[in-house]
Amino acid sequence: MKTLLLSIAILSSILVFAQDNGAITKLIIGLEKLALDKWNNGNPSGFLEISAKDVAYFDPMTDQRLDGIDKLTALYESIRGKIHAGKYDMINPKVQSVDNMAVLTYNLTTYVGDTLNKWNCTEVYRLEMDNKWKIIQTHWSMTKPNIK
Amino acid sequence: MKTLLLSIAILSSILVFAQDNGAITKLIIGLEKLALDKWNNGNPSGFLEISAKDVAYFDPMTDQRLDGIDKLTALYESIRGKIHAGKYDMINPKVQSVDNMAVLTYNLTTYVGDTLNKWNCTEVYRLEMDNKWKIIQTHWSMTKPNIK
Numbered sequence: 001m002k003t004l005l006l007s008i009a010i011l012s013s014i015l016v017f018a019q020d021n022g023a024i025t026k027l028i029i030g031l032e033k034l035a036l037d038k039w040n041n042g043n044p045s046g047f048l049e050i051s052a053k054d055v056a057y058f059d060p061m062t063d064q065r066l067d068g069i070d071k072l073t074a075l076y077e078s079i080r081g082k083i084h085a086g087k088y089d090m091i092n093p094k095v096q097s098v099d100n101m102a103v104l105t106y107n108l109t110t111y112v113g114d115t116l117n118k119w120n121c122t123e124v125y126r127l128e129m130d131n132k133w134k135i136i137q138t139h140w141s142m143t144k145p146n147i148k
Numbered sequence: 149m150k151t152l153l154l155s156i157a158i159l160s161s162i163l164v165f166a167q168d169n170g171a172i173t174k175l176i177i178g179l180e181k182l183a184l185d186k187w188n189n190g191n192p193s194g195f196l197e198i199s200a201k202d203v204a205y206f207d208p209m210t211d212q213r214l215d216g217i218d219k220l221t222a223l224y225e226s227i228r229g230k231i232h233a234g235k236y237d238m239i240n241p242k243v244q245s246v247d248n249m250a251v252l253t254y255n256l257t258t259y260v261g262d263t264l265n266k267w268n269c270t271e272v273y274r275l276e277m278d279n280k281w282k283i284i285q286t287h288w289s290m291t292k293p294n295i296k
Contacts, residue, residue, distance in 0.1 A: 056242055056253045058268040060293055064255050065240065065268065092213065094204055096274070096284050101249040103272045103285045105204045107212050120206040120213065122270050122287045124251045126244070136244050137251045139270045141289030145208055148294045 025095040028104050028125055031133060033090065040085035040110065044076035052126060052134035059140040085110040100127040107143060118143035173243040176252050176273055179281060181238065188233040188258065192224035200274060200282035207288040233258040248275040255291060266291035 031050055038046035048069070057066040057075075066072055093106040101124065108119040124137035179198055186194035196217070205214040205223075214220055241254040249272065256267040272285035 054244060056244065056251075058253070058270065058289065060289065063292060065242070065253055067242070094213070094215070096202060096204065096272070098246070098249045098274065101246045101251075103204075103249075103251075105206070105213055105285060105287075120287065120289070122206065122272075122285060124244070124270075124272060126246065137253060137270060139253075139268065139287045139289065141206065141208065141268070141287070142293065142295075144211060145290070145293045146296045147290075148296050 020099075021095075021097055024097045024102055028095050028097070028102050028123075028133060029090075029093050031125070032093075032104060032106075032123060036088060036090065036108075039083065040088050042081040042083055044080055047135070047138075048073055048076055050133070050135055051138070052128065052136045055135055056137045058138070060142055060145070083112075085112050087111045101125070102133070168247075169243075169245055172245045172250055176243050176245075176250050176271075176281060177238075177241050179273070180241075180252060180254075180271060184236060184238065184256075187231065188236050190229040190231055192228055195283070195286075196221055196224055198281070198283055199286070200276065200284045203283055204285045206286070208290055208293070231260075233260050235259045249273065250281070 035046035035050055038044070051069055051072060053069050054067075055069055055072055057072050062075075066075065088108060088110040091107040091109065093104060096103050104121075104123045104125065106121050108121055110117045110119070120139075120141045120143050122137070122139040123135050125133045126136045128134050183194035183198060186192070199217055199220060201217050202215075203217055203220055205220050210223075214223065236256060236258040239255040239257065241252060244251050252269075252271045252273065254269050256269055258265045258267070268287075268289045268291050270285070270287040271283050273281045274284045276282050
């Protein structure tokens with residue numbers, strides 16, 4: 001009987017853990033998609049609103065890692081209104097999480113006119129004191145860039 | 149007196165927190181440097197030994213994200229002995245952490261002969277059940293790749 005109760009207790013805790021991880025996965029992907037929708041309509045505010053003060057940032061156009069929300073804001077404001085993708089697909093999103101940090105990875109395809117662009121993306125989210133998840137690290141790179 | 153005791157308690161917990169974060173930072177950078185030393189001498193075992201079963205992986209040569217240690221092992225074994233960098237510099241490493249997950253970002257320069265290569269790197273480490281930190285996500289990309 002004791003063994004049965006112990007098994008039920010362990011199973012319950014595994015289920016709760018799995019549920020929690022599932023809930024985090026759903027929430028993180030939802031946050032990312034909302035921000036991507038705005039991004040692909042020329043509006044970087046979605047990503048800026050969910051990025052933390054200490055965000056670290058890489059993309060293929062920066063000379064080195066950018067540190068902090070002020071630098072990221074300056075970069076994003078410089079391209080506000082300039083990016084318009086007719087269609088995008090978040091491919092195979094994966095979330096690996098603990099209670100208060102989660103890493104989201106996915107491939108992204110965007111169509112700007114007839115041009116297909118392929119991206120690799122890593123976002124790290126952290127659960128903040130106000131119970132909101134914020135991005136603390138963004139890494140965008142081109143999938144198999146055609147190098148000179 | 150109560151206020152004083154409370155202030156001391158808060159200050160102590162902040163100091164402990166800062167110490168813990170500092171210790172994690174030192175440990176994570178140390179793990180990465182050991183693996184990089186081996187990597188730049190043609191030996192991928194250092195990274196494989198500290199990568200988790202569920203590791204997610206991007207580099208500029210892969211068609212899409214690679215999932216899991218088996219695929220990463222196959223990739224790394226295919227280039228064993230082929231990479232030899234005479235010199236490398238880990239530039240401006242930054243670690244953002246909670247108790248059981250940490251994200252390390254840095255720029256890397258490597259010299260292969262006279263050729264300078266510049267990289268962006270994001271590693272996410274997770275504290276495992278056996279109390280060892282393992283990489284659960286690696287993202288390598290070229291800094292400002294020269295696109296055709």
